[in-house]
Amino acid sequence: MTGKATVTGVAPSVRRWGVDLAILAAIGLLMGFLGPFGSDRVPVVGRYVYWMICMVGGGLVGVTADELLSRRVRVVWLRVAVVSILMTPAVSLVVLVAEHLVMGGRIDWSGFMRLHWQVWPILLAVMAVRALVWRRSPARIETRTVIAPPLPEAEVAFRRQLSAKRRSARLIAVEAHDHYLKVHTDAGAELITLRFGDALSELAGAHGWRVHRSWWVAADAVEDVRWRRGAGEVRLAGGLTAPVSRTHGATLKEAGWF
Known part of the structure:
Protein backbone atom coordinates (compact mmCIF):
# COMPACT_ATOMS: atom_id res chain seq x y z
CA MET A 1 0.00 0.00 0.00
CA THR A 2 2.90 2.33 0.79
CA GLY A 3 4.56 1.58 -2.54
CA LYS A 4 1.40 2.43 -4.43
CA ALA A 5 1.10 5.78 -2.65
CA THR A 6 4.72 6.62 -3.54
CA VAL A 7 4.18 5.89 -7.23
CA THR A 8 0.99 7.97 -7.23
CA GLY A 9 2.84 10.92 -5.67
CA VAL A 10 5.75 10.71 -8.12
CA ALA A 11 3.58 10.73 -11.26
CA PRO A 12 2.37 14.36 -10.99
CA SER A 13 5.94 15.53 -10.28
CA VAL A 14 7.34 13.75 -13.35
CA ARG A 15 4.55 15.17 -15.48
CA ARG A 16 5.19 18.69 -14.16
CA TRP A 17 8.91 18.51 -14.97
CA GLY A 18 8.06 17.11 -18.39
CA VAL A 19 5.78 20.08 -19.09
CA ASP A 20 8.46 22.50 -17.85
CA LEU A 21 11.02 20.94 -20.20
CA ALA A 22 8.58 21.21 -23.11
CA ILE A 23 7.99 24.91 -22.34
CA LEU A 24 11.71 25.64 -22.16
CA ALA A 25 12.42 23.70 -25.36
CA ALA A 26 9.67 25.56 -27.20
CA ILE A 27 11.06 28.92 -26.08
CA GLY A 28 14.56 27.77 -27.11
CA LEU A 29 13.33 26.91 -30.61
CA LEU A 30 11.62 30.29 -30.86
CA MET A 31 14.78 32.14 -29.82
CA GLY A 32 16.81 30.07 -32.30
CA PHE A 33 14.42 31.13 -35.04
CA LEU A 34 14.50 34.82 -34.07
CA GLY A 35 18.26 34.94 -33.46
CA PRO A 36 18.40 37.91 -31.05
CA PHE A 37 21.56 39.55 -29.58
CA GLY A 38 23.55 38.95 -32.77
CA SER A 39 23.08 35.18 -32.70
CA ASP A 40 21.59 35.36 -36.21
CA ARG A 41 25.20 35.57 -37.50
CA VAL A 42 25.86 32.05 -36.22
CA PRO A 43 25.16 29.11 -38.59
CA VAL A 44 21.60 27.78 -38.22
CA VAL A 45 22.47 24.52 -36.45
CA GLY A 46 24.85 26.23 -34.06
CA ARG A 47 22.32 28.95 -33.34
CA TYR A 48 19.61 26.45 -32.37
CA VAL A 49 22.07 24.43 -30.26
CA TYR A 50 23.17 27.62 -28.48
CA TRP A 51 19.64 28.73 -27.63
CA MET A 52 18.53 25.26 -26.56
CA ILE A 53 21.45 25.11 -24.11
CA CYS A 54 20.66 28.60 -22.84
CA MET A 55 16.90 28.18 -22.49
CA VAL A 56 16.75 24.59 -21.27
CA GLY A 57 19.88 24.74 -19.10
CA GLY A 58 19.27 28.22 -17.75
CA GLY A 59 15.55 27.62 -17.49
CA LEU A 60 16.03 24.52 -15.34
CA VAL A 61 18.13 26.61 -12.96
CA GLY A 62 15.20 29.02 -12.59
CA VAL A 63 12.59 26.23 -12.32
CA THR A 64 14.60 24.47 -9.61
CA ALA A 65 14.91 27.68 -7.62
CA ASP A 66 11.19 28.36 -8.03
CA GLU A 67 10.28 24.90 -6.75
CA LEU A 68 12.56 25.31 -3.74
CA LEU A 69 11.06 28.72 -2.88
CA SER A 70 7.44 27.73 -3.51
CA ARG A 71 6.79 26.84 0.14
CA ARG A 72 8.47 29.94 1.52
CA VAL A 73 7.14 32.51 -0.94
CA ARG A 74 3.46 31.79 -1.61
CA VAL A 75 2.76 34.84 -3.80
CA VAL A 76 3.46 33.62 -7.34
CA TRP A 77 4.44 36.91 -8.98
CA LEU A 78 6.64 37.93 -6.08
CA ARG A 79 8.41 34.58 -6.36
CA VAL A 80 8.86 35.07 -10.13
CA ALA A 81 10.57 38.41 -9.49
CA VAL A 82 12.76 37.04 -6.70
CA VAL A 83 13.83 33.96 -8.68
CA SER A 84 14.64 35.97 -11.82
CA ILE A 85 16.89 38.33 -9.83
CA LEU A 86 18.62 35.73 -7.65
CA MET A 87 19.24 33.25 -10.47
CA THR A 88 20.50 35.74 -13.06
CA PRO A 89 24.21 35.22 -12.14
CA ALA A 90 23.89 31.40 -12.31
CA VAL A 91 22.02 31.50 -15.62
CA SER A 92 24.53 34.05 -16.98
CA LEU A 93 27.27 31.53 -16.26
CA VAL A 94 25.35 28.88 -18.22
CA VAL A 95 25.01 31.28 -21.16
CA LEU A 96 28.69 32.25 -20.99
CA VAL A 97 29.71 28.57 -21.19
CA ALA A 98 27.28 28.04 -24.09
CA GLU A 99 28.84 30.97 -25.94
CA HIS A 100 32.29 29.49 -25.41
CA LEU A 101 31.28 25.99 -26.58
CA VAL A 102 29.20 26.98 -29.61
CA MET A 103 30.60 30.34 -30.71
CA GLY A 104 34.14 30.18 -29.34
CA GLY A 105 33.57 33.14 -27.04
CA ARG A 106 35.95 33.98 -24.22
CA ILE A 107 35.13 33.20 -20.61
CA ASP A 108 36.06 36.33 -18.71
CA TRP A 109 34.63 38.64 -16.06
CA SER A 110 33.58 41.43 -18.44
CA GLY A 111 31.62 39.01 -20.61
CA PHE A 112 30.00 37.52 -17.53
CA MET A 113 28.84 40.94 -16.27
CA ARG A 114 27.66 41.96 -19.75
CA LEU A 115 25.35 38.98 -19.94
CA HIS A 116 23.45 39.93 -16.77
CA TRP A 117 21.48 42.65 -18.58
CA GLN A 118 20.55 40.24 -21.38
CA VAL A 119 19.79 37.25 -19.18
CA TRP A 120 17.63 38.92 -16.52
CA PRO A 121 14.74 40.13 -18.76
CA ILE A 122 14.66 36.80 -20.64
CA LEU A 123 14.69 34.81 -17.40
CA LEU A 124 11.94 37.03 -16.00
CA ALA A 125 9.82 36.45 -19.13
CA VAL A 126 10.40 32.68 -19.04
CA MET A 127 9.41 32.41 -15.39
CA ALA A 128 6.33 34.56 -16.03
CA VAL A 129 5.24 32.31 -18.90
CA ARG A 130 5.74 29.26 -16.68
CA ALA A 131 3.71 30.89 -13.89
CA LEU A 132 0.85 31.53 -16.32
CA VAL A 133 0.93 27.91 -17.48
CA TRP A 134 0.76 26.58 -13.93
CA ARG A 135 -1.56 29.15 -12.44
CA ARG A 136 -4.57 27.76 -10.69
CA SER A 137 -8.03 28.91 -11.54
CA PRO A 138 -9.83 30.40 -8.57
CA ALA A 139 -11.96 27.86 -6.79
CA ARG A 140 -15.54 28.06 -7.87
CA ILE A 141 -17.95 27.77 -5.01
CA GLU A 142 -21.60 27.23 -5.76
CA THR A 143 -24.18 28.05 -3.14
CA ARG A 144 -27.71 26.86 -3.11
CA THR A 145 -30.59 27.45 -0.76
CA VAL A 146 -31.86 24.13 0.46
CA ILE A 147 -35.50 24.14 1.44
CA ALA A 148 -36.44 21.46 3.92
CA PRO A 149 -39.97 20.02 3.68
CA PRO A 150 -42.48 21.75 5.99
CA LEU A 151 -42.94 20.27 9.41
Missing part, protein backbone atom coordinates in the same frame (compact mmCIF):
# COMPACT_ATOMS: atom_id res chain seq x y z
CA PRO A 152 -46.51 18.88 9.67
CA GLU A 153 -47.19 20.62 12.99
CA ALA A 154 -46.08 24.01 11.59
CA GLU A 155 -49.09 24.26 9.27
CA VAL A 156 -51.65 22.14 11.07
CA ALA A 157 -53.52 25.05 12.72
CA PHE A 158 -53.79 26.89 9.41
CA ARG A 159 -54.81 23.79 7.44
CA ARG A 160 -57.73 23.03 9.76
CA GLN A 161 -59.54 26.00 8.22
CA LEU A 162 -59.37 24.56 4.70
CA SER A 163 -61.87 22.19 3.16
CA ALA A 164 -61.18 18.45 3.32
CA LYS A 165 -60.16 18.49 -0.36
CA ARG A 166 -57.33 20.95 0.20
CA ARG A 167 -56.39 20.27 3.81
CA SER A 168 -53.69 17.80 2.79
CA ALA A 169 -52.80 19.47 -0.54
CA ARG A 170 -49.51 21.19 -1.21
CA LEU A 171 -49.61 24.77 0.04
CA ILE A 172 -48.35 27.27 -2.55
CA ALA A 173 -49.32 30.77 -1.39
CA VAL A 174 -51.71 32.81 0.69
CA GLU A 175 -53.18 36.01 -0.77
CA ALA A 176 -55.02 38.66 1.25
CA HIS A 177 -58.42 39.91 -0.01
CA ASP A 178 -59.88 42.42 2.49
CA HIS A 179 -61.20 40.22 5.34
CA TYR A 180 -60.72 37.04 3.34
CA LEU A 181 -57.75 35.00 2.33
CA LYS A 182 -57.31 33.21 -0.96
CA VAL A 183 -55.31 30.09 -0.25
CA HIS A 184 -53.53 28.65 -3.31
CA THR A 185 -52.78 24.91 -3.30
CA ASP A 186 -51.96 22.31 -5.93
CA ALA A 187 -55.59 21.19 -5.56
CA GLY A 188 -56.89 24.64 -6.47
CA ALA A 189 -57.61 27.90 -4.64
CA GLU A 190 -60.03 28.47 -1.78
CA LEU A 191 -61.36 31.52 0.07
CA ILE A 192 -61.41 31.42 3.86
CA THR A 193 -62.42 33.97 6.48
CA LEU A 194 -59.25 34.94 8.31
CA ARG A 195 -57.16 38.05 8.78
CA PHE A 196 -53.82 38.07 6.98
CA GLY A 197 -51.96 38.91 10.21
CA ASP A 198 -53.50 35.88 11.95
CA ALA A 199 -52.55 33.66 9.01
CA LEU A 200 -48.94 34.86 9.25
CA SER A 201 -48.90 34.01 12.94
CA GLU A 202 -50.21 30.51 12.27
CA LEU A 203 -47.63 30.01 9.51
CA ALA A 204 -44.73 31.45 11.51
CA GLY A 205 -43.10 28.04 11.86
CA ALA A 206 -43.71 26.98 8.25
CA HIS A 207 -41.13 27.20 5.47
CA GLY A 208 -42.21 30.31 3.62
CA TRP A 209 -41.86 34.08 3.33
CA ARG A 210 -43.98 37.16 3.30
CA VAL A 211 -43.03 38.80 -0.01
CA HIS A 212 -45.65 41.59 -0.15
CA ARG A 213 -48.08 43.31 2.20
CA SER A 214 -50.77 40.92 0.96
CA TRP A 215 -48.80 37.80 -0.07
CA TRP A 216 -47.16 34.88 1.71
CA VAL A 217 -45.49 32.16 -0.39
CA ALA A 218 -44.32 28.65 0.48
CA ALA A 219 -40.54 28.32 0.09
CA ASP A 220 -40.67 25.00 -1.76
CA ALA A 221 -43.16 26.44 -4.25
CA VAL A 222 -40.83 29.22 -5.47
CA GLU A 223 -39.47 28.50 -8.96
CA ASP A 224 -38.01 31.84 -10.00
CA VAL A 225 -37.65 35.43 -8.78
CA ARG A 226 -37.26 38.50 -10.95
CA TRP A 227 -36.21 41.86 -9.56
CA ARG A 228 -36.34 45.08 -11.55
CA ARG A 229 -36.29 48.76 -10.54
CA GLY A 230 -37.07 48.32 -6.87
CA ALA A 231 -39.83 45.74 -7.23
CA GLY A 232 -40.01 42.12 -8.17
CA GLU A 233 -42.11 39.15 -9.04
CA VAL A 234 -41.94 35.57 -7.82
CA ARG A 235 -43.01 32.68 -10.04
CA LEU A 236 -44.60 29.83 -8.13
CA ALA A 237 -45.51 26.25 -8.83
CA GLY A 238 -48.58 25.83 -11.03
CA GLY A 239 -47.89 29.01 -13.02
CA LEU A 240 -48.94 31.36 -10.22
CA THR A 241 -47.10 34.68 -9.81
CA ALA A 242 -46.94 36.97 -6.80
CA PRO A 243 -45.53 40.51 -6.42
CA VAL A 244 -42.41 41.18 -4.36
CA SER A 245 -42.22 44.55 -2.64
CA ARG A 246 -39.06 46.50 -1.84
CA THR A 247 -39.79 46.09 1.88
CA HIS A 248 -39.95 42.30 1.78
CA GLY A 249 -37.52 41.72 -1.09
CA ALA A 250 -34.60 41.48 1.33
CA THR A 251 -36.01 38.21 2.65
CA LEU A 252 -35.71 36.55 -0.75
CA LYS A 253 -32.30 38.11 -1.29
CA GLU A 254 -31.04 36.56 1.95
CA ALA A 255 -32.38 33.22 0.75
CA GLY A 256 -30.21 33.54 -2.37
CA TRP A 257 -32.86 34.11 -5.00
CA PHE A 258 -31.25 37.29 -6.41
Whole structure:
Protein backbone atom coordinates (compact mmCIF):
# COMPACT_ATOMS: atom_id res chain seq x y z
CA MET A 1 0.00 0.00 0.00
CA THR A 2 2.90 2.33 0.79
CA GLY A 3 4.56 1.58 -2.54
CA LYS A 4 1.40 2.43 -4.43
CA ALA A 5 1.10 5.78 -2.65
CA THR A 6 4.72 6.62 -3.54
CA VAL A 7 4.18 5.89 -7.23
CA THR A 8 0.99 7.97 -7.23
CA GLY A 9 2.84 10.92 -5.67
CA VAL A 10 5.75 10.71 -8.12
CA ALA A 11 3.58 10.73 -11.26
CA PRO A 12 2.37 14.36 -10.99
CA SER A 13 5.94 15.53 -10.28
CA VAL A 14 7.34 13.75 -13.35
CA ARG A 15 4.55 15.17 -15.48
CA ARG A 16 5.19 18.69 -14.16
CA TRP A 17 8.91 18.51 -14.97
CA GLY A 18 8.06 17.11 -18.39
CA VAL A 19 5.78 20.08 -19.09
CA ASP A 20 8.46 22.50 -17.85
CA LEU A 21 11.02 20.94 -20.20
CA ALA A 22 8.58 21.21 -23.11
CA ILE A 23 7.99 24.91 -22.34
CA LEU A 24 11.71 25.64 -22.16
CA ALA A 25 12.42 23.70 -25.36
CA ALA A 26 9.67 25.56 -27.20
CA ILE A 27 11.06 28.92 -26.08
CA GLY A 28 14.56 27.77 -27.11
CA LEU A 29 13.33 26.91 -30.61
CA LEU A 30 11.62 30.29 -30.86
CA MET A 31 14.78 32.14 -29.82
CA GLY A 32 16.81 30.07 -32.30
CA PHE A 33 14.42 31.13 -35.04
CA LEU A 34 14.50 34.82 -34.07
CA GLY A 35 18.26 34.94 -33.46
CA PRO A 36 18.40 37.91 -31.05
CA PHE A 37 21.56 39.55 -29.58
CA GLY A 38 23.55 38.95 -32.77
CA SER A 39 23.08 35.18 -32.70
CA ASP A 40 21.59 35.36 -36.21
CA ARG A 41 25.20 35.57 -37.50
CA VAL A 42 25.86 32.05 -36.22
CA PRO A 43 25.16 29.11 -38.59
CA VAL A 44 21.60 27.78 -38.22
CA VAL A 45 22.47 24.52 -36.45
CA GLY A 46 24.85 26.23 -34.06
CA ARG A 47 22.32 28.95 -33.34
CA TYR A 48 19.61 26.45 -32.37
CA VAL A 49 22.07 24.43 -30.26
CA TYR A 50 23.17 27.62 -28.48
CA TRP A 51 19.64 28.73 -27.63
CA MET A 52 18.53 25.26 -26.56
CA ILE A 53 21.45 25.11 -24.11
CA CYS A 54 20.66 28.60 -22.84
CA MET A 55 16.90 28.18 -22.49
CA VAL A 56 16.75 24.59 -21.27
CA GLY A 57 19.88 24.74 -19.10
CA GLY A 58 19.27 28.22 -17.75
CA GLY A 59 15.55 27.62 -17.49
CA LEU A 60 16.03 24.52 -15.34
CA VAL A 61 18.13 26.61 -12.96
CA GLY A 62 15.20 29.02 -12.59
CA VAL A 63 12.59 26.23 -12.32
CA THR A 64 14.60 24.47 -9.61
CA ALA A 65 14.91 27.68 -7.62
CA ASP A 66 11.19 28.36 -8.03
CA GLU A 67 10.28 24.90 -6.75
CA LEU A 68 12.56 25.31 -3.74
CA LEU A 69 11.06 28.72 -2.88
CA SER A 70 7.44 27.73 -3.51
CA ARG A 71 6.79 26.84 0.14
CA ARG A 72 8.47 29.94 1.52
CA VAL A 73 7.14 32.51 -0.94
CA ARG A 74 3.46 31.79 -1.61
CA VAL A 75 2.76 34.84 -3.80
CA VAL A 76 3.46 33.62 -7.34
CA TRP A 77 4.44 36.91 -8.98
CA LEU A 78 6.64 37.93 -6.08
CA ARG A 79 8.41 34.58 -6.36
CA VAL A 80 8.86 35.07 -10.13
CA ALA A 81 10.57 38.41 -9.49
CA VAL A 82 12.76 37.04 -6.70
CA VAL A 83 13.83 33.96 -8.68
CA SER A 84 14.64 35.97 -11.82
CA ILE A 85 16.89 38.33 -9.83
CA LEU A 86 18.62 35.73 -7.65
CA MET A 87 19.24 33.25 -10.47
CA THR A 88 20.50 35.74 -13.06
CA PRO A 89 24.21 35.22 -12.14
CA ALA A 90 23.89 31.40 -12.31
CA VAL A 91 22.02 31.50 -15.62
CA SER A 92 24.53 34.05 -16.98
CA LEU A 93 27.27 31.53 -16.26
CA VAL A 94 25.35 28.88 -18.22
CA VAL A 95 25.01 31.28 -21.16
CA LEU A 96 28.69 32.25 -20.99
CA VAL A 97 29.71 28.57 -21.19
CA ALA A 98 27.28 28.04 -24.09
CA GLU A 99 28.84 30.97 -25.94
CA HIS A 100 32.29 29.49 -25.41
CA LEU A 101 31.28 25.99 -26.58
CA VAL A 102 29.20 26.98 -29.61
CA MET A 103 30.60 30.34 -30.71
CA GLY A 104 34.14 30.18 -29.34
CA GLY A 105 33.57 33.14 -27.04
CA ARG A 106 35.95 33.98 -24.22
CA ILE A 107 35.13 33.20 -20.61
CA ASP A 108 36.06 36.33 -18.71
CA TRP A 109 34.63 38.64 -16.06
CA SER A 110 33.58 41.43 -18.44
CA GLY A 111 31.62 39.01 -20.61
CA PHE A 112 30.00 37.52 -17.53
CA MET A 113 28.84 40.94 -16.27
CA ARG A 114 27.66 41.96 -19.75
CA LEU A 115 25.35 38.98 -19.94
CA HIS A 116 23.45 39.93 -16.77
CA TRP A 117 21.48 42.65 -18.58
CA GLN A 118 20.55 40.24 -21.38
CA VAL A 119 19.79 37.25 -19.18
CA TRP A 120 17.63 38.92 -16.52
CA PRO A 121 14.74 40.13 -18.76
CA ILE A 122 14.66 36.80 -20.64
CA LEU A 123 14.69 34.81 -17.40
CA LEU A 124 11.94 37.03 -16.00
CA ALA A 125 9.82 36.45 -19.13
CA VAL A 126 10.40 32.68 -19.04
CA MET A 127 9.41 32.41 -15.39
CA ALA A 128 6.33 34.56 -16.03
CA VAL A 129 5.24 32.31 -18.90
CA ARG A 130 5.74 29.26 -16.68
CA ALA A 131 3.71 30.89 -13.89
CA LEU A 132 0.85 31.53 -16.32
CA VAL A 133 0.93 27.91 -17.48
CA TRP A 134 0.76 26.58 -13.93
CA ARG A 135 -1.56 29.15 -12.44
CA ARG A 136 -4.57 27.76 -10.69
CA SER A 137 -8.03 28.91 -11.54
CA PRO A 138 -9.83 30.40 -8.57
CA ALA A 139 -11.96 27.86 -6.79
CA ARG A 140 -15.54 28.06 -7.87
CA ILE A 141 -17.95 27.77 -5.01
CA GLU A 142 -21.60 27.23 -5.76
CA THR A 143 -24.18 28.05 -3.14
CA ARG A 144 -27.71 26.86 -3.11
CA THR A 145 -30.59 27.45 -0.76
CA VAL A 146 -31.86 24.13 0.46
CA ILE A 147 -35.50 24.14 1.44
CA ALA A 148 -36.44 21.46 3.92
CA PRO A 149 -39.97 20.02 3.68
CA PRO A 150 -42.48 21.75 5.99
CA LEU A 151 -42.94 20.27 9.41
CA PRO A 152 -46.51 18.88 9.67
CA GLU A 153 -47.19 20.62 12.99
CA ALA A 154 -46.08 24.01 11.59
CA GLU A 155 -49.09 24.26 9.27
CA VAL A 156 -51.65 22.14 11.07
CA ALA A 157 -53.52 25.05 12.72
CA PHE A 158 -53.79 26.89 9.41
CA ARG A 159 -54.81 23.79 7.44
CA ARG A 160 -57.73 23.03 9.76
CA GLN A 161 -59.54 26.00 8.22
CA LEU A 162 -59.37 24.56 4.70
CA SER A 163 -61.87 22.19 3.16
CA ALA A 164 -61.18 18.45 3.32
CA LYS A 165 -60.16 18.49 -0.36
CA ARG A 166 -57.33 20.95 0.20
CA ARG A 167 -56.39 20.27 3.81
CA SER A 168 -53.69 17.80 2.79
CA ALA A 169 -52.80 19.47 -0.54
CA ARG A 170 -49.51 21.19 -1.21
CA LEU A 171 -49.61 24.77 0.04
CA ILE A 172 -48.35 27.27 -2.55
CA ALA A 173 -49.32 30.77 -1.39
CA VAL A 174 -51.71 32.81 0.69
CA GLU A 175 -53.18 36.01 -0.77
CA ALA A 176 -55.02 38.66 1.25
CA HIS A 177 -58.42 39.91 -0.01
CA ASP A 178 -59.88 42.42 2.49
CA HIS A 179 -61.20 40.22 5.34
CA TYR A 180 -60.72 37.04 3.34
CA LEU A 181 -57.75 35.00 2.33
CA LYS A 182 -57.31 33.21 -0.96
CA VAL A 183 -55.31 30.09 -0.25
CA HIS A 184 -53.53 28.65 -3.31
CA THR A 185 -52.78 24.91 -3.30
CA ASP A 186 -51.96 22.31 -5.93
CA ALA A 187 -55.59 21.19 -5.56
CA GLY A 188 -56.89 24.64 -6.47
CA ALA A 189 -57.61 27.90 -4.64
CA GLU A 190 -60.03 28.47 -1.78
CA LEU A 191 -61.36 31.52 0.07
CA ILE A 192 -61.41 31.42 3.86
CA THR A 193 -62.42 33.97 6.48
CA LEU A 194 -59.25 34.94 8.31
CA ARG A 195 -57.16 38.05 8.78
CA PHE A 196 -53.82 38.07 6.98
CA GLY A 197 -51.96 38.91 10.21
CA ASP A 198 -53.50 35.88 11.95
CA ALA A 199 -52.55 33.66 9.01
CA LEU A 200 -48.94 34.86 9.25
CA SER A 201 -48.90 34.01 12.94
CA GLU A 202 -50.21 30.51 12.27
CA LEU A 203 -47.63 30.01 9.51
CA ALA A 204 -44.73 31.45 11.51
CA GLY A 205 -43.10 28.04 11.86
CA ALA A 206 -43.71 26.98 8.25
CA HIS A 207 -41.13 27.20 5.47
CA GLY A 208 -42.21 30.31 3.62
CA TRP A 209 -41.86 34.08 3.33
CA ARG A 210 -43.98 37.16 3.30
CA VAL A 211 -43.03 38.80 -0.01
CA HIS A 212 -45.65 41.59 -0.15
CA ARG A 213 -48.08 43.31 2.20
CA SER A 214 -50.77 40.92 0.96
CA TRP A 215 -48.80 37.80 -0.07
CA TRP A 216 -47.16 34.88 1.71
CA VAL A 217 -45.49 32.16 -0.39
CA ALA A 218 -44.32 28.65 0.48
CA ALA A 219 -40.54 28.32 0.09
CA ASP A 220 -40.67 25.00 -1.76
CA ALA A 221 -43.16 26.44 -4.25
CA VAL A 222 -40.83 29.22 -5.47
CA GLU A 223 -39.47 28.50 -8.96
CA ASP A 224 -38.01 31.84 -10.00
CA VAL A 225 -37.65 35.43 -8.78
CA ARG A 226 -37.26 38.50 -10.95
CA TRP A 227 -36.21 41.86 -9.56
CA ARG A 228 -36.34 45.08 -11.55
CA ARG A 229 -36.29 48.76 -10.54
CA GLY A 230 -37.07 48.32 -6.87
CA ALA A 231 -39.83 45.74 -7.23
CA GLY A 232 -40.01 42.12 -8.17
CA GLU A 233 -42.11 39.15 -9.04
CA VAL A 234 -41.94 35.57 -7.82
CA ARG A 235 -43.01 32.68 -10.04
CA LEU A 236 -44.60 29.83 -8.13
CA ALA A 237 -45.51 26.25 -8.83
CA GLY A 238 -48.58 25.83 -11.03
CA GLY A 239 -47.89 29.01 -13.02
CA LEU A 240 -48.94 31.36 -10.22
CA THR A 241 -47.10 34.68 -9.81
CA ALA A 242 -46.94 36.97 -6.80
CA PRO A 243 -45.53 40.51 -6.42
CA VAL A 244 -42.41 41.18 -4.36
CA SER A 245 -42.22 44.55 -2.64
CA ARG A 246 -39.06 46.50 -1.84
CA THR A 247 -39.79 46.09 1.88
CA HIS A 248 -39.95 42.30 1.78
CA GLY A 249 -37.52 41.72 -1.09
CA ALA A 250 -34.60 41.48 1.33
CA THR A 251 -36.01 38.21 2.65
CA LEU A 252 -35.71 36.55 -0.75
CA LYS A 253 -32.30 38.11 -1.29
CA GLU A 254 -31.04 36.56 1.95
CA ALA A 255 -32.38 33.22 0.75
CA GLY A 256 -30.21 33.54 -2.37
CA TRP A 257 -32.86 34.11 -5.00
CA PHE A 258 -31.25 37.29 -6.41
